[in-house]
Amino acid sequence: MPEVSSRSLAMPESGIRRIFELALERPGTTMLAVGEPFATPPIEATRAAIDAWERGDVRYTANGGIAPLRGAIAEKLARENGMTVGLDQIVVTAGGTQALSHAMLLTLAEGDEILVPDPGYTVFSMAPRMIGAVPVRYRLEPERGFAPDAAVIRSLITPRTRAIVVNSPSNPLGVAFDRATLQAIVDLAVENDLWIISDEVYERFTYGVPHVSIATLPGAAERTLTVHSVSKTYALTGGRLGWLVTPPGLAGIMAKIQEATTSCVNTPVQWAGYGALTGSQESVKRAADLYRDRLAVSTRILDERGIPYLPPTGAFYLWVDVSHASGGDVAAWCERFLVTEGVAVAPGSAFGPAGEGWIRICAASDEADLVRGLEALPVPVEVAARAS
Numbered sequence: 175m176p177e178v179s180s181r182s183l184a185m186p187e188s189g190i191r192r193i194f195e196l197a198l199e200r201p202g203t204t205m206l207a208v209g210e211p212f213a214t215p216p217i218e219a220t221r222a223a224i225d226a227w228e229r230g231d232v233r234y235t236a237n238g239g240i241a242p243l244r245g246a247i248a249e250k251l252a253r254e255n256g257m258t259v260g261l262d263q264i265v266v267t268a269g270g271t272q273a274l275s276h277a278m279l280l281t282l283a284e285g286d287e288i289l290v291p292d293p294g295y296t297v298f299s300m301a302p303r304m305i306g307a308v309p310v311r312y313r314l315e316p317e318r319g320f321a322p323d324a325a326v327i328r329s330l331i332t333p334r335t336r337a338i339v340v341n342s343p344s345n346p347l348g349v350a351f352d353r354a355t356l357q358a359i360v361d362l363a364v365e366n367d368l369w370i371i372s373d374e375v376y377e378r379f380t381y382g383v384p385h386v387s388i389a390t391l392p393g394a395a396e397r398t399l400t401v402h403s404v405s406k407t408y409a410l411t412g413g414r415l416g417w418l419v420t421p422p423g424l425a426g427i428m429a430k431i432q433e434a435t436t437s438c439v440n441t442p443v444q445w446a447g448y449g450a451l452t453g454s455q456e457s458v459k460r461a462a463d464l465y466r467d468r469l470a471v472s473t474r475i476l477d478e479r480g481i482p483y484l485p486p487t488g489a490f491y492l493w494v495d496v497s498h499a500s501g502g503d504v505a506a507w508c509e510r511f512l513v514t515e516g517v518a519v520a521p522g523s524a525f526g527p528a529g530e531g532w533i534r535i536c537a538a539s540d541e542a543d544l545v546r547g548l549e550a551l552p553v554p555v556e557v558a559a560r561a562s
Contacts, residue, residue: 185303188296189505189524196509197518206547207518209345209491211409211538212468213461215450219408222449226442235441237432238425239266239417243444246451247402247417255377255387257400262425265432266439266447270375270403270416275301277399277418279431281337281369282307288371289330289338291322292526293493295345295373299526310335313528320347320484320493324358331362337369338362340388343376343488346525346534348469350380350488357391364393375403375416376489378458381466383487389419396421406490407458408450415439415447461538465490468537468544475548480557490538493522497531498554504531515550 190207197203226232238244244261251257267273274297282288284306290298292311299309312327314320327338340359343350363370372388389398403416420428432438469486476483482495500507505521512518520536522529537544 181304181306185300188300190296190520192505193508193512193518193520196512200512200516202516203512204517204543204547206535206539206544207520209406209536209538210411211406211461211490212540213409213464213538214457215409215413216453216457218449218453219404219410219413219446220449223413223442223446226445231441231445233441235438235444237429237438238262238264239439240441240444240448243448243451244417246448250451251419255385256390257387257419259419260422263420263422265418265420265428266444267416267418267432268436268439269405269414270373270401271297271301272414272435273401273403273416273418274298274371274373275304276428276431276435277369277371277401278302278307278337279305280399280420280424280427281371283336285334286336287332287334288336289327291339291341291344293320293346293522293529293532294339294341294525296524298339298341298373307336308334311526311528312338314347315528316484316495320344320349321351321355322359324362327359328362331366331368335366335368337371339371339373341373342388343374343380343385345373345376345489346491346520346522346529347484347493348486348489348491348534348537349484349493350383350385352383353386353391356386356388360388360391360394363397368397370394370398371401372398373401375401376406377402378407379462379465379490380488381469381486385488404447404450407461409457409461410446410450413443413446415443465538468539468541471541472535472537472544472548475545476551479549479551479553481551481553486537490536492535492537494519494533494535494551495531496533496551499552500531502530504529504533508533511550517547517550519547
């Protein structure tokens with residue numbers, strides 16, 4: 175058999191996927207490792223998709239997506255994000271993951287460097303490697319509440335640096351970054367003429383802090399590519415629908431990129447997205463309330479048990495410190511925890527070296543499962559000693 179490409183061999187395996195597959199081998203496992211919403215999709219989305227199938231609307235669409243959906247996206251961006259964009263700046267994609275990949279295909283060449291958060295979503299580092307670019311991690315430190323430090327980022331910029339990825343609200347951290355933090359990154363990008371790829375797929379889930387779309391900040395609009403998705407907002411992870419918002423003047427290039435990958439997103443799911451965006455939004459409010467409640471229950475349990483964690487302000491994740499138990503190899507600890515306790519959690523090291531000693535727990539889960547998993551976590555020795 176001929177050899178496979180060196181790039182495919184160099185692609186790292188997902189530490190989350192490994193835990194997920196191990197959990198599948200053990201029926202009855204409490205699954206807290208995967209970012210799967212517990213909420214119900216809006217009826218407007220499912221009805222719109224069914225209607226499209228029933229009327230036979232299953233043909234190719236424009237590369238960028240059907241006009242009604244792009245119109246609904248543009249209205250949503252103006253209403254909720256403060257972004258005024260033309261339809262030709264919106265490219266409908268097969269989920270936020272494809273939008274990320276398209277943004278990197280647009281901005282990176284072989285050998286270019288892209289700055290990615292550490293800890294950060296696994297695809298931030300995987301996707302650049304597929305096109306021969308080099309992900310360079312910028313560390314997010316617990317002493318700063320894992321907020322990006324512009325000075326650290328500046329120290330990593332080289333003549334090969336072309337782009338920086340920012341993710342707020344953050345997966346895996348479960349926090350939303352404030353305007354000043356984001357503006358400092360924009361200022362760096364302007365100073366060094368960098369692209370910004372802003373992953374905002376958890377934008378509708380923030381707690382006590384506002385979501386800030388980077389493209390609205392001074393200096394950002396002409397260099398920012400913004401990634402959105404219906405997966406988390408509308409509990410449509412399997413629908414695989416997202417979109418990429420680009421600066422003006424890139425429609426022709428993006429059409430070529432889309433043609434070379436998927437031609438277009440499947441038509442019924444585009445109508446599902448239209449139904450979701452133009453519907454009542456009551457399901458989103460219910461989901462936000464549900465996740466807020468789940469996070470409140472979770473932090474109360476962690477506080478009672480004396481287990482350190484990062485206070486959540488966005489998304490639906492808990493970033494929990496288990497360094498007191500993991501012995502410097504949290505991935506191996508997660509596997510043992512799965513075997514001994516029947517609970518699957520995501521190792522922080524799957525999101526980068528800075529995640530060592532931490533785990534990510536999805537709070538968008540059944541409450542009983544969440545409570546069971548949190549109560550199975552080991553408490554620090556000093557807490558256990560005080561309790562005895």
